[in-house]
Amino acid sequence: MARVVTAPSQAGDMMPPCIRVLTQVSECHTIMSAQTQPPSPGPWRQAARNLVRTPSAMVALAVLVAVATACLLAPFYAHAIARTNPFQSTVAGTIMLDGRDVDIMQPNDNPLHLGLSPIGPTWRTTYMLGADSQGRDVMARLLYGGRNSLLISAGAAITCLLLAAGVGIVAGFFGGIVDTVLSRIMDIMWAVPVYLFAISLSIVMVSQQVRLGPFVLRADRLFIPVMIIALVYVPYAARPIRGRVMALRRAEFVTAARCLGVPGWRIMLRDIVPNVMTTLVTLGPLLMALALLAESALSFLSLGVQAPQPSWGTIIQDGEGLIYTRPMVAVAPGIAIVTVVLALNILGDGLRDALDVRDGGRRS
Amino acid sequence: MNDTPAPAPLMVVRNLSKTYHVGHGRHLVAVDGISLSVMPGEMLGLVGESGCGKSTLGRCMLRLTDISSGQVVFEGRDITTLPERRLRPLRPRMQMVFQDSSACLNPRRRIGDLLAEPLRVHRGPDGRRRSAVDIERRVRDLMDLVGLPAAALARYPHEFSGGQRQRINIARALALSPRLVVADEPVSALDVSVQAQIVNLFADLQARLGLTYVFVAHDLAVVRQVSTRVAVMYLGAIVEIGATDDVLHRSAHPYTAALTAAVPRHVVGATPPPPLGGDIPSPVNRPAGCRFHTRCPYVQDRCRAEAPALHSIRPGHEAACHFPLAPHRDGSVDA
Numbered sequence: 001m002a003r004v005v006t007a008p009s010q011a012g013d014m015m016p017p018c019i020r021v022l023t024q025v026s027e028c029h030t031i032m033s034a035q036t037q038p039p040s041p042g043p044w045r046q047a048a049r050n051l052v053r054t055p056s057a058m059v060a061l062a063v064l065v066a067v068a069t070a071c072l073l074a075p076f077y078a079h080a081i082a083r084t085n086p087f088q089s090t091v092a093g094t095i096m097l098d099g100r101d102v103d104i105m106q107p108n109d110n111p112l113h114l115g116l117s118p119i120g121p122t123w124r125t126t127y128m129l130g131a132d133s134q135g136r137d138v139m140a141r142l143l144y145g146g147r148n149s150l151l152i153s154a155g156a157a158i159t160c161l162l163l164a165a166g167v168g169i170v171a172g173f174f175g176g177i178v179d180t181v182l183s184r185i186m187d188i189m190w191a192v193p194v195y196l197f198a199i200s201l202s203i204v205m206v207s208q209q210v211r212l213g214p215f216v217l218r219a220d221r222l223f224i225p226v227m228i229i230a231l232v233y234v235p236y237a238a239r240p241i242r243g244r245v246m247a248l249r250r251a252e253f254v255t256a257a258r259c260l261g262v263p264g265w266r267i268m269l270r271d272i273v274p275n276v277m278t279t280l281v282t283l284g285p286l287l288m289a290l291a292l293l294a295e296s297a298l299s300f301l302s303l304g305v306q307a308p309q310p311s312w313g314t315i316i317q318d319g320e321g322l323i324y325t326r327p328m329v330a331v332a333p334g335i336a337i338v339t340v341v342l343a344l345n346i347l348g349d350g351l352r353d354a355l356d357v358r359d360g361g362r363r364s
Numbered sequence: 365m366n367d368t369p370a371p372a373p374l375m376v377v378r379n380l381s382k383t384y385h386v387g388h389g390r391h392l393v394a395v396d397g398i399s400l401s402v403m404p405g406e407m408l409g410l411v412g413e414s415g416c417g418k419s420t421l422g423r424c425m426l427r428l429t430d431i432s433s434g435q436v437v438f439e440g441r442d443i444t445t446l447p448e449r450r451l452r453p454l455r456p457r458m459q460m461v462f463q464d465s466s467a468c469l470n471p472r473r474r475i476g477d478l479l480a481e482p483l484r485v486h487r488g489p490d491g492r493r494r495s496a497v498d499i500e501r502r503v504r505d506l507m508d509l510v511g512l513p514a515a516a517l518a519r520y521p522h523e524f525s526g527g528q529r530q531r532i533n534i535a536r537a538l539a540l541s542p543r544l545v546v547a548d549e550p551v552s553a554l555d556v557s558v559q560a561q562i563v564n565l566f567a568d569l570q571a572r573l574g575l576t577y578v579f580v581a582h583d584l585a586v587v588r589q590v591s592t593r594v595a596v597m598y599l600g601a602i603v604e605i606g607a608t609d610d611v612l613h614r615s616a617h618p619y620t621a622a623l624t625a626a627v628p629r630h631v632v633g634a635t636p637p638p639p640l641g642g643d644i645p646s647p648v649n650r651p652a653g654c655r656f657h658t659r660c661p662y663v664q665d666r667c668r669a670e671a672p673a674l675h676s677i678r679p680g681h682e683a684a685c686h687f688p689l690a691p692h693r694d695g696s697v698d699a
Binding site: 039040042043251252253255256257258259260261262263264266270271274275 | 426428448451452453455456459460462464467468469470471472473474481482485486518519520523533536539540
């Protein structure tokens with residue numbers, strides 16, 4: 001123990017004095033500027049700033065907000081503008097167009113004049129997009145259907161994320177046998193084609209009532225497609241979450257927390273979960289896009305939203321038989337689905353870039 | 365020194381090994397049967413090339429990785445197989461400063477939060493949970509101790525330079541007033557100029573707080589600054605250990621001699637031993653006999669057949685070599 005400790009006043013004796021002065025100045029400078037600057041924004045605020053600076057994501061967000069607002073205002077449109085409701089079937093009525101009475105259900109223009117064709121798009125307040133085969137206003141149904149479709153896909157995405165986060169975080173954090181069991185279950189679920197799985201589940205749930213203890217779910221409840229779609233996509237979302245958690249568990253800051261004696265559950269809540277949140281937020285819009293497509297497919301097959309409730313999938317099904325004469329019935333909800341799915345994907349990409357913590361702080 | 369009974373060592377490592385399975389039935393022996401003791405108040409430098417197992421040894425000592433075989437005794441208590449739950453109450457007394465100053469700070473938490481974390485988790489010296497006011501005060505004291513302004517507490521890790529971040533890490537390691545601090549290459553990722561500041565901070569804190577260090581480094585100049593004793597590691601084993609001056613200036617092992625010769629210095633006329641050829645052998649396929657014989661400039665037949673054990677060169681100075689070097693007066697060495 002002969003060595004004498006270097007006192008701080010001799011701090012620079014290892015290097016030439018000029019270097020010592022320089023380094024002290026530079027370190028002082030950064031510390032000083034740290035003092036004068038306003039408190040730094042948190043990672044979420046920084047991500048929001050990054051997102052606002054991404055034009056494509058902002059356009060996508062605007063489109064989504066516009067579609068959602070229009071769908072939320074569906075009752076207003078139906079009652080105040082179109083003066084109808086999404087279930088009102090008008091087979092024998094007429095409307096005034098350019099001063100003439102026009103039949104809502106018109107004789108077919110085919111040579112045999114067999115059957116009736118609903119009125120095509122009028123581009124007026126009533127029957128703006130025409131009528132379907134039961135003489136219902138397609139625009140009103142489109143807006144009401146959007147409420148169902150968006151509600152189901154958002155609900156399914158959130159439910160799916162919660163389930164997947166639970167599975168992924170538990171599997172990734174505890175590893176070992178827990179991880180093996182959960183991962184194999186996910187693999188088995190994932191091995192079944194998604195739509196086939198969803199269709200099988202729906203057939204069971206729609207044909208029979210679902211009993212959850214005292215609760216009985218009837219087939220026409222929106223909750224059923226939400227549950228089915230959420231369940232089907234759990235492996236899709238759980239896998240990246242598990243991977244992220246496993247990487248985080250090996251991160252040096254987790255070892256450092258362990259070294260400080262922080263209990264495992266606290267490391268999970270305070271160090272791992274906040275870092276996984278970015279993965280969840282990024283997955284959210286992508287999952288919602290997938291859920292919207294799945295919902296449309298199920299509804300098209302009469303296994304999702306049940307008639308007479310509209311959804312974009314059921315409207316497409318309604319329009320299937322009119323595809324040659326009145327294509328707008330099927331095309332309008334198709335355009336709505338494509339627009340929303342595209343916007344969600346672009347928003348998801350923007351979120352992923354904006355949340356990248358590594359350059360998040362330096363990009364400004 | 366001779367009359368007073370030797371104080372009990374703070375940490376004793378006995379025959380510690382750490383083996384990794386690398387597949388195909390092969391094993392990587394990162395640490396190969398190391399024994400050493402760390403005395404209270406000493407600053408033990410662990411030196412060696414990268415990959416020699418010095419960081420793994422440091423992590424094993426704090427039970428941050430599982431130990432394959434051997435024993436680690438801290439404050440007279442065997443912690444080798446202690447479950448994490450029972451290890452946690454001991455954690456405040458043994459801390460680590462990590463090499464990568466940015467990787468060991470959660471990027472999503474503010475500095476104040478990161479520094480307060482150990483204080484929130486552990487009870488205070490009075491056995492009760494620390495109050496928010498106490499924690500706040502302690503965090504400010506810690507920032508003061510490592511020379512950072514309290515305004516930095518509201519900032520995120522990425523807003524600091526490497527040297528500042530390492531100061532934060534030191535503050536965090538010291539938050540619980542540890543007795544033993546294992547510093548795992550704490551300055552090797554920093555600029556040379558900043559290295560000196562951090563090294564001096566370590567030395568200063570040792571003097572003020574009576575800390576015991578195990579200082580892992582590959583830079584002999586750094587080790588010379590902060591160590592009272594030096595252990596030189598090669599391929600997972602200690603080849604030479606002793607007081608800093610003895611090991612670095614009167615090296616007995618050819619490997620140590622080669623390491624010190626590789627440090628530029630201005631001694632005129634001294635003939636350094638030839639530089640080492642070749643690379644460090646893979647810890648998966650270690651050579652038989654002396655582990656250094658493939659690169660030793662003075663290799664003999666006995667070295668290839670028989671592994672040398674650590675034996676005493678002079679009091680407190682041991683080397684694992686069949687033919688230890690005899691030092692000249694001018695500091696140069698000879699076979």
